[in-house]
Amino acid sequence: MLMLFFGPLIMLNTGIITNAFSLFGLYILSGLGMAGIGMGVMHDAIHGSFSKKRKVNQWMGYTMNLIGANASVWKIQHNVLHHTYTNISESDDDINAPFFLRFSPHAKRYWLHRFQHIYIWFFYSLSTISWITSKDFVRVKRYKKMGFFKGKNEYKNTIFEISAWKLLYYSYTLILPLIMVPLAWWIILLAFISMHMVTGILISIVFQTAHVMPSADFPLPDKNGLIANNWSVHQLATTSNYSPRSKSFSWLIGGLNYQIEHHLFPNICHTHYNKLSSIVATTAQEYGIPYLIKKSFWAAIIDHIKMLRSLGRIEAVHQK
Template identity: 70%
Template sequence: MKNLKFDKTGSADFSKTLRSRVNAYFKSTNTNIYGDRSMVIKTIIMLTVFFLPLIIMSTGLVSSPPLIFALYITSGLGMAGVGMGVMHDAIHGSYSKHKLVNKYVGYTMNLIGANANVWKIQHNVLHHTYTNVDEGDDDINSPFFLRFSPNAKHYWIHQFQYLYIWFFYGLSTISWITTKDFVRLKRYKEMGFFNKEGEYGKEVLKITGWKLFYYSYALVLPLIMIPLPAWIIVLAFLSMHFVTGICISLVFQTAHIVSDAVFPKADQEGLISYDWTVHQLATTSNYAPRSKVFSWLIGGLNFQVEHHLFPNICHIHYSKLSKIVSETAREFNVPYMVKKTFVEALSDHVKMLRQLGRA
């Protein structure tokens, strides 16, 4: 990857004004940027939705295949809720003003089979810094049969990706709990991360240990306790992850892989022709801003613009900040993209997938 950098010569006034207004909002309302009691309540609810079905199955009292599938799928919805509405804020450091609280709540990522430390590099560092930039944003670095950027190499198979991509979205968390963390850990080491003495080896052991712990309670225990053929339990377990993968992929992808987002290309010296703040607005779109229930369920990620500009601020504040950001963007003639509904955002995502498949 090139040593990417942003053009700092323009839009400094916009960035300065925006941050000043956001700071003034928190000061005038006498609130802080972190989560409050509502985040604790959400954490309890999401963890309960995730763990309770697994606990019920582990008692061995449930033997109906349809009920097993229903319990696993319910757990999958809880898993998505933990990922989007709990872990996400904690790993960004916005869940609590206490670092230890953020650290331990961030371990909920490990509890659902992935790894917090690898996610920090993939998401916090690469995605948030180099959004929609080829070879920078790891969220658009995909296998050859998927194309998420007009700057990526085109293959004939991409013309069908809008049809088959849903299957791979569903597989995304299955990949996460098996190989993805190990593959990315190795690649990130080659990029200069995890390069302290012994750090890489320790991280491999930690990842392995957490995954074995996850499999032990999410799959092995039900296999032992439920009086049904193993293939039924395994299939139900996979269905849980398929549901989780679809939910998480659609929430994130509909914010960036859309027709009006830009995909900046760095020049030969690695310079991106945007100020970082404007870059985030040009590559990110909001959707369904008036849907409070939907926003609660997905951890405020329908306000992706605000999240990308202020990842250190808890998502419970994003709906309020969106008014400040949109008004300031309009004042400085900076793009502010928003779709009225999630269905509109999803439709535009499919449109973009088809467009990327043709060229």
Template identity: 60%
Template sequence: MSRLYLKNNSNIEHIKFSKTTQHAEFSNELRSKVREYFTTHNTHRYANANMVFKTIFMISLFLIPLIVLCLGLVSSTPMLFVMYMISGLGMTGIGMGVMHDALHGSYSTKTNINKWVGYSINLIGANASVWKIQHNVLHHTYTNIEDSDDDLNMPYFLRFSPNTKYYGIHKFQHIYVWFFYGLLTLIWVSIKDFIRIMRYHKLGFFKKRHEVKIELAKAVLLKVMYYGYSLIIPIIMLPIAPWVIVVAFLSMHFMTGLFISVVFQTAHIMTSNEFPNPDEHGMIDDDWSVHQLATTSNYAPKSRLLSWFIGGLNFQIEHHLLPNVCHVHYKKLSVIVSETALKYDIPYHSQRTFVSAISDHFRMLRSLGQVA
């Protein structure tokens, strides 16, 4: 896929990263040390037995409660909500700790295994092809670059970059943003794939008209399938008022959307992170690896439970520098990355806890809402 971005919704330009000698040395030494780590420990960069267990666990956590609901085995409202919430936890685990690695190609040496495990995203009504463009290409390549990183492409009432046009309503975004975070997965499995397919067609990723039609058809099919077994069949089968089932379903998505949003946003929309603009020639001042360190932050590096559940995404720096490495290795590799960054006097941003990361994210949102 070509390295392109949309500028002012009209002109497509190229973005390039500088290659200074010092930064090239950092990148080369880091890659060398990572290779040495895997050789010394006689292991590989892919998933291990623990990752396979997590895959089975998260998919089961998502599907089993929905199967119970589809079979009409629940008759009480409290148990209905419990089933949906458990399924929501599974959805979160699939999104952050299963399909994420697979669609990066870091789950297995075998392409087909990566592909089929990555298709677990389809279980939750999303399109794997669209996600790979949005995340692997646009977000990972152009992190925190306005008009290029699609994670910054938000409705006008949300301002996630100092380079985004300011509106007065942004003054309150640190208060109301949490509600919209909760809508993330619901919007995703409803309309966002369709919006992105058309946007990526304009960007040149789906170049041919038949490619667009195929992706749109896939999106429709996946969403009909998802809504069918997660909502419609339970409404038909359960002896509970349909509106109660809908509320429970929406509650599941709100919980899941809020948690996933916070996990990802506390890695990039932080007071310590940079939001660089390319110059008139499309050049970014930093080498790509250094750019990732400047625009990304870790948090809660000592929390094993959180790290396990969110697929190592608290080690976002390692993930961005080494996206082809499975997250089960991030904790140990973080020592190598931080020490190498220190050697070359390159900032390595990390928050001590998840709570402190959320607090810093809150401050950044408030700051972005005050500066015109």
């Protein structure tokens, strides 16, 4: 996946590419590699499950920075907020969306949400462009207010780190191609955007079809801020698997089709999820706990579309 991302960029930066068709093709290939790094490399590494060695996980986690985002911010967004408060409105940052998108039945509904199942694909495709530009800066500021980055100069150092990594990222993905490729700047920029559109839509669909589903729960905390179920049961109720029989598909997306097992055992490498799934499914059945699963990725996408359409039409439940 690292070679699939860097290989096309190296070719672009040599200046041997002289036509738009090859330019777009190489950028799109690089986008596939970027998605692969996001799902199959940095994801395990930042969870500490890529390797038994902490330093290896730390260094492989920096692949997140190499694709334009930031590992420190992602760790809070994903490891802390998403994995702890899965599908809990206003706490799980994966379902905290801009006003024009609605991922929870407890979020405020606007009239334009009636069409979100149609226009959402455009915004999914732009999701990583948001990441490489403003998203990390917005979130690091918000996370500071939430009590993260408390250490001396930690917040300033993180801002500097984000800026430096992004400058490095832009240098080999856009600035050097603009210098080396003998084509109009706007063609190169469009090809760069196409790379991110491929990455954005792939990553968004893989992650969102695991939680924003008709069968998934969206529990609300009580007046004391507590959820009724214990953490393990909560993960089973809010998470869904899909396409469990396709080993090749599972390899391509870093085992994220086994989201239930990932949420229960985030510190275990995704290569073990296939074998773990039968144990988890049997145990869930034994105790009468839901084990949500779709036979194919396509079936999961269809259900996700149905859920988006439903969320665009139902009023908020217990809206604050």
